[in-house]
Amino acid sequence: MNDMTPTREQREAALEGMGCKRKRVEDIRFTQGKGNYVDDLKLNGMLFGDFVRSPYAHAKVTRIDASKALELPGVVAVLTAEDLKGVNLAWMPTLAGDVQMVLADGKVLYQNQEVAFVIAENRYIADDAIQLVEVDYEELPVLVDPFKAMDADAPVLREDLAGKTEGAHGPRNHHNHIFNWSVGDREETDRAFAEAEVSIKEMISYHRTHPSPLETCQCVASMDKVSGELTVWGTFQAPHVIRTVASLLSTIPEHKIHVIAPDIGGGFGNKVGAYPGYICAIVATIVTGQPVKWVEDRMENLSTTSFARDYHMTTEIAAKKDGTVTSLRVHVLADHGGFDACADPSKWPAGFMNIVTGSYDFPTAHLSVDGVYTNKAPGGVAYRCSFRVTEAAYCIERGMDILAKKLGMDPADLRMKNFIRPEQFPYHSALGWEYDSGDYHTAMQKAMDTIGYRSLREEQKARQEAFKRGETREIMGIGVCFFTEIVGAGPSKNCDILGVAMFDSAEIRVHPTGSVISRMGSKSQGQGHETTWAQIIATEIGIPAADIMVEEGNTDTAPYGLGTYGSRSTPVAGAAIALAARKIRNKAQMIAAHMLEVSEYDLEWDVDGFQVKGNPGLRKSMKEIAWAAYNAPPPNLEPGLEAVSYYDPPNMTYPFGAYFCVMDIDVDTGVAKIRRFYALDDCGTRINPMIIEGQVHGGLTEAFAIAMGQEIRYDEMGNVLGASFMDFFIPTAVETPHWETDHTVTPSPHHPIGAKGVGESPNVGGVPAFSNAVNDAFGFLGSTHIQMPHDAWRIWKAAKELGAHG
Amino acid sequence: MTRSSFEAAARWDRPREENDVIPGEFIYHRPSSVAEALAILASHGDEARPLAGGHSLIPMMKLRMAAPEHLIDLSGVADLKGIRDEGGSVVIGAMTTQHELIASELLAAKLPIIRETSLLIADPQIRYMGTLGGNVANGDPGNDMPALMQCLNATYLAAGNGGEREIAARDFYEAAYFTALAPDELVTAIRIPVPAAGHGFAYEKLKRKVGDYATAAAAVILTRDGSTVTGCSIALTNVGDTPLLASEAAEIVTGSGLDAATVDRAVAAAEAITNPAADGRGPAEYRTKMAGVMVHRALARAFERAGS
Numbered sequence A: 001m002n003d004m005t006p007t008r009e010q011r012e013a014a015l016e017g018m019g020c021k022r023k024r025v026e027d028i029r030f031t032q033g034k035g036n037y038v039d040d041l042k043l044n045g046m047l048f049g050d051f052v053r054s055p056y057a058h059a060k061v062t063r064i065d066a067s068k069a070l071e072l073p074g075v076v077a078v079l080t081a082e083d084l085k086g087v088n089l090a091w092m093p094t095l096a097g098d099v100q101m102v103l104a105d106g107k108v109l110y111q112n113q114e115v116a117f118v119i120a121e122n123r124y125i126a127d128d129a130i131q132l133v134e135v136d137y138e139e140l141p142v143l144v145d146p147f148k149a150m151d152a153d154a155p156v157l158r159e160d161l162a163g164k165t166e167g168a169h170g171p172r173n174h175h176n177h178i179f180n181w182s183v184g185d186r187e188e189t190d191r192a193f194a195e196a197e198v199s200i201k202e203m204i205s206y207h208r209t210h211p212s213p214l215e216t217c218q219c220v221a222s223m224d225k226v227s228g229e230l231t232v233w234g235t236f237q238a239p240h241v242i243r244t245v246a247s248l249l250s251t252i253p254e255h256k257i258h259v260i261a262p263d264i265g266g267g268f269g270n271k272v273g274a275y276p277g278y279i280c281a282i283v284a285t286i287v288t289g290q291p292v293k294w295v296e297d298r299m300e301n302l303s304t305t306s307f308a309r310d311y312h313m314t315t316e317i318a319a320k321k322d323g324t325v326t327s328l329r330v331h332v333l334a335d336h337g338g339f340d341a342c343a344d345p346s347k348w349p350a351g352f353m354n355i356v357t358g359s360y361d362f363p364t365a366h367l368s369v370d371g372v373y374t375n376k377a378p379g380g381v382a383y384r385c386s387f388r389v390t391e392a393a394y395c396i397e398r399g400m401d402i403l404a405k406k407l408g409m410d411p412a413d414l415r416m417k418n419f420i421r422p423e424q425f426p427y428h429s430a431l432g433w434e435y436d437s438g439d440y441h442t443a444m445q446k447a448m449d450t451i452g453y454r455s456l457r458e459e460q461k462a463r464q465e466a467f468k469r470g471e472t473r474e475i476m477g478i479g480v481c482f483f484t485e486i487v488g489a490g491p492s493k494n495c496d497i498l499g500v501a502m503f504d505s506a507e508i509r510v511h512p513t514g515s516v517i518s519r520m521g522s523k524s525q526g527q528g529h530e531t532t533w534a535q536i537i538a539t540e541i542g543i544p545a546a547d548i549m550v551e552e553g554n555t556d557t558a559p560y561g562l563g564t565y566g567s568r569s570t571p572v573a574g575a576a577i578a579l580a581a582r583k584i585r586n587k588a589q590m591i592a593a594h595m596l597e598v599s600e601y602d603l604e605w606d607v608d609g610f611q612v613k614g615n616p617g618l619r620k621s622m623k624e625i626a627w628a629a630y631n632a633p634p635p636n637l638e639p640g641l642e643a644v645s646y647y648d649p650p651n652m653t654y655p656f657g658a659y660f661c662v663m664d665i666d667v668d669t670g671v672a673k674i675r676r677f678y679a680l681d682d683c684g685t686r687i688n689p690m691i692i693e694g695q696v697h698g699g700l701t702e703a704f705a706i707a708m709g710q711e712i713r714y715d716e717m718g719n720v721l722g723a724s725f726m727d728f729f730i731p732t733a734v735e736t737p738h739w740e741t742d743h744t745v746t747p748s749p750h751h752p753i754g755a756k757g758v759g760e761s762p763n764v765g766g767v768p769a770f771s772n773a774v775n776d777a778f779g780f781l782g783s784t785h786i787q788m789p790h791d792a793w794r795i796w797k798a799a800k801e802l803g804a805h806g
Numbered sequence B: 001m002t003r004s005s006f007e008a009a010a011r012w013d014r015p016r017e018e019n020d021v022i023p024g025e026f027i028y029h030r031p032s033s034v035a036e037a038l039a040i041l042a043s044h045g046d047e048a049r050p051l052a053g054g055h056s057l058i059p060m061m062k063l064r065m066a067a068p069e070h071l072i073d074l075s076g077v078a079d080l081k082g083i084r085d086e087g088g089s090v091v092i093g094a095m096t097t098q099h100e101l102i103a104s105e106l107l108a109a110k111l112p113i114i115r116e117t118s119l120l121i122a123d124p125q126i127r128y129m130g131t132l133g134g135n136v137a138n139g140d141p142g143n144d145m146p147a148l149m150q151c152l153n154a155t156y157l158a159a160g161n162g163g164e165r166e167i168a169a170r171d172f173y174e175a176a177y178f179t180a181l182a183p184d185e186l187v188t189a190i191r192i193p194v195p196a197a198g199h200g201f202a203y204e205k206l207k208r209k210v211g212d213y214a215t216a217a218a219a220v221i222l223t224r225d226g227s228t229v230t231g232c233s234i235a236l237t238n239v240g241d242t243p244l245l246a247s248e249a250a251e252i253v254t255g256s257g258l259d260a261a262t263v264d265r266a267v268a269a270a271e272a273i274t275n276p277a278a279d280g281r282g283p284a285e286y287r288t289k290m291a292g293v294m295v296h297r298a299l300a301r302a303f304e305r306a307g308s
C-alpha cells in the first residue's frame, strides 16, 4: 500500500462520527454573537405588542377603558377579550384538555394574567400606553394553598366550568378539582401495607419553580393579506405542532401557515406551551395587516409562562425488616394554577409520574394524583425532564432515604438490595412500564468506589461526634441518588399531543459531490443537534460530519416532527436519522455493486464506502457513489440519493445514573457548601461525550439551583414574589460547584443505535442528590424530612428546630 | 424636607403592580461643573435627578418605580472625581467608582475596610460603573457603603444652591429612600477620618449569591491594647429601614477582652436594634440572627487583625 493511503483508523477519525468529542459547530456563531434569534428579526412596518396585566390574583374585571391609550400617538390598537370573541379566540385549548383565557374574560385568576394587548409602533410607546389603559377590578377571595382548594367553602375559581362534573380526564368532585388519575393495584397495595413489617409515610413537597432560558418566549407574526399566508417566527420547541394548532384555531389552511423557529436561546420546557402572546400577535397581524412582535420580559416570563413542579407527594413505602421493599403507595396533590395547561402527552394528566417506583423492584404499587385549581399562573411543564419524571425521582429517592433511616440501614445498601436485577430486563414495573435495559448494581458500585463512599461515611461519623462535643459548627451530609428516567415519548399507542402522534422524522439528502443537507422534526434550543445529528449520519453513511449540514425549525422544509423536549430527540428523531441514513446506505450498496460489477451480496461496508469481500483494495467511497447516484445510476434504479424516515418508537428509553453529593453545612447561617458532586450517567450509546458532559454540567447546575433555593413563591394575597433575577436563584460561576462526571454504557436494545437520551438526567437525578445531602446532614439530630428548597434561611430554621443552635 | 428618592415601599422584591422593563421618557443633561449641575437641579426641582453610575437608578427607572423627567449625568464633572489624602482624613469624590476604591493604594494602606467592602458589592461590571456617591446618596438600606460610612464616622460634603454644608453619615439616613439631602443638593465628596494605624477591621456580609444585597452585614473597626479592646465601632447593613450604628454593642466590647460572654451581650445588643423586612432572603427573625452572626464574626476577625 502507498504511504499516502489513509489507514482505516484515519478514515474513521476523519468522519468525526459517533463517539467523537466533536466541538459544537453552532458555537462558532453563538460565541461570536452571530446567532439569529426571534428578537433579531426586524420587518418593515413591524409593530410591537405588550400586555396590560392584572395586579390581582383573583378579581372580576368590570371595565376596561382603552380610550386614553388609543389617544397616545403611535398606538395602533388595544385588544381585549371582547375583540377576540369576534374571532372565537378569547379562550384557547390547553395541551391538557382544559381551556385557558387568552385575555381576561370577565375575571382574572392569577396575578399578571393578560388583560389587554396594546399594539404600538414600538416597544416604548406600547409600554407608555399600558399605563393609560384603565381597568376596574372587583377583588375576589384568593386561593393560594392547594391543600385548601377542595375545602367546601373554597372560592370558585372557574365559573366557566360551573356544573361540569366531568373533565378531560374523568370525574371532577369539587369545583376546584381538575382530575384524579390512578394507576396500579390498590387492593394488593393496601394488603402489602397491612402486612408490612416496616413502613414509612411522609409528605414530600416539590416546590413550584420555573425554567429560565436566557431568551424569554417571543414571536413575530406576519399576515400577508394578499396571499392569505401567515408566517410566525417564534421560540418554539415544537414548531410543527404550533403550525397544526394555529391552523385548527384560525382556520387558515395548514399549507398557508409557515412556522419558523430560528436559533433558540434555551427552552427547558418553557417553550413547549402555547401562550396568549402568540395568539394575540397572530390576531394583531391579521387585524392590522402589519407584522407584530411580542417579546416577554423576564418578570413576565417567570410569573406567567409555564411554571414547573408544585407537586405535593404523600409517600408511603412498605418493607420487610431486612430492607426488602414490598410496596409503594403515593398520593399527589398537584397545584395547576388557574388553568390546567400542563404540557404532557394528552392521555397523561400527570405525565409519567408512574415511573415513581424508580430503580427498585416493587412487587406492587399504587399512585393516585389529584389536580386542583389555585390562583396561580398556569403551566406545569417538564423543566428539563420528561413529563413529571423529576417529581417521581425526587419522591422515590427521598422515600428510600427515609426508609433507610427508619431501618437503620445505609441508604446506598438499601438501594443495592432493592435494585431491579440485570436479568430482569426488560422489566415490567408495578405501575405499567417496560424498562428496556439497565445494570444498576454495576453503576452504583462504580460510583461508590470512585467517591470513596465508605470512608466518607466514617468521616461523617467523626464529624458528628465533634459537633456534639462542640468542636465545630459544621455538619456534613452525603446525598445519594440512583434515578431511572423514562424518556423518548413516545410510542403512538400511548403518546399524542392533541391527537398528533409523537413520532419524529428525518430527511437526508446527499448531494452529487458527496456533501449532505439533512432536516429533522426536532428543534435544538442549545442541545447541539447541528453537531450530534451530523455525527450519527457520518457514522451511518461514511460522509464526514463536517460535510453534513443540519437544519431544523422551518416547517416548510423540515419533515413533520413533534419537537424537542422530554429528552425525546435522540430516542425518537435520532432513531429516524439512523434509519433514514440506512436507507441511503442500502441504495448506495446497489450503486456500488453496479460500479464494481459485482453482486450486492459480495460487498461489505467499511467505514466510508463499500469494499468487495476478501478484496479490500476493490472499493468505492461514498463520495464516488454519490456522484454515480446522480450521473451513472444502475439501470432500473432512479437517480438521486436521499431518504426520509418517520420513526414511531416501539418503547420509551430508560436512562439511569448514580449521583453523590458531599455537603458541609454551617448550622449558624444555614449556608451549605458543596464539597463534591459526582455524577455517573448511563445514557446507552454515547454520540458525543463532550456534549454529554456539557449537558450534565448544565443540568446539574439547574438541579443545584432548584434544590438550593430556586422558587416561585406567592404570598397569601396571591402576589407572586421573587419573579426577577434579584431573587430567583440562578447560580453564577461563583456558586456553581465543581462537577465530576462518569459513565457506564448499557445500550437500549430497541433503539437503532442504542442511545437513550441524556439532557435531562442531571436535573432529574441532581435534585434528590442535593436534597438527600441536606437531609442526611441533619439526620443525626433527629430529623426525618426537611422540605425543599434548601436555601440558607430554611436550612437555618431546620437547624434551629432541631436544637442545633443550643 | 427630604428628597423622596423613591416611595418608601419601592423595593426590589415587593410585588409590583405594573410589569415594565422600559423607562418612561426623560431629558438627558450632561453638565461639566457642579455649578451647572446645581443650576439644572434648581430649575427642574423634583422632576430632576442626578445620575451617577446608574446601577441603582436605571433599574428603578426600568421598573418605573422612578420616573424622573430630567436626568443629570454627573460623569462629566471632573471635580467630583478622585481620592485625596488630607492627613488625618481621606476625601473621596462622589463620582469615584467602586472599582477605583478597590484599586486605590492609599485606601488599601489607610482604610483597608473600604476595599474589603467594595469587593463584596455586586460584581466587577457593576463596580466599574457604580460610584461611592451614588451608593451613599441612594438611601437603599441594601447598599453596603452607608453602614460602612457610619462605622467610620464619615461626613458627606453637600453642595446646593444655598451653598455648601456637611452632613454626618450617622445623621444622613431617615428612612428607606429618605435622606437628609435636599432635592436641589448634591453629594460632592465623602470625608473619612483615618482610623488609628494598626486598627483591626472587618466587613462580614451574608448574601445568597454574587450580585445579591446583604441578608445581613456588619462593619467593625476596632483598636486593641494587648488583649483589651480600646475602641470599637460597629454598623449594620440591610437589617432595618436605614443603616444602623450599633453603638451600644460597640460600647459593650470596648474595654473587654472580647470574651465569649461579652461578645454574646454585644451580639444581643446589635440584634436588638434591627428591624429587618421579611423577603426572599428570609423572615425577619433569621435576618436579625444573621446580623448577630455577622457582628460576632466581624468582631473576631477585626480583633485578630488589630495590632496590639
Ligand SMILES: Cc1cc2nc3c(=O)[nH]c(=O)nc-3n(C[C@H](O)[C@H](O)[C@H](O)COP(=O)(O)OP(=O)(O)OC[C@H]3O[C@@H](n4cnc5c(N)ncnc54)[C@H](O)[C@@H]3O)c2cc1C
Pocket: B005, B049, B050, B051, B052, B053, B054, B055, B056, B057, B058, B059, B074, B094, B095, B120, B121, B122, B123, B126, B129, B130, B131, B132, B133, B134, B135, B137, B138, B142, B143, B144, B145, B185, B186, B187, B188, B211, B212, B213, B214
Ligand atoms: C445586580 C446589582 C447588584 C448590586 N449589588 C449591590 C450590593 O451588593 N451592595 C451595594 O451596595 N450595591 C449594590 N448594587 C448597587 C450599586 O452599587 C450601585 O452602583 C449603587 O447603589 C449606586 O451607585 P450609582 O453610582 O450607580 O448611582 P445611581 O444609580 O446613578 O444613583 C443612585 C441614586 O443616588 C442619586 N445620586 C447619585 N449620585 C448622587 C450625588 N452625587 N448626589 C446626590 N444624589 C446622587 C441618584 O439620583 C439616585 O437616586 C447593585 C446593583 C446591581 C445592578
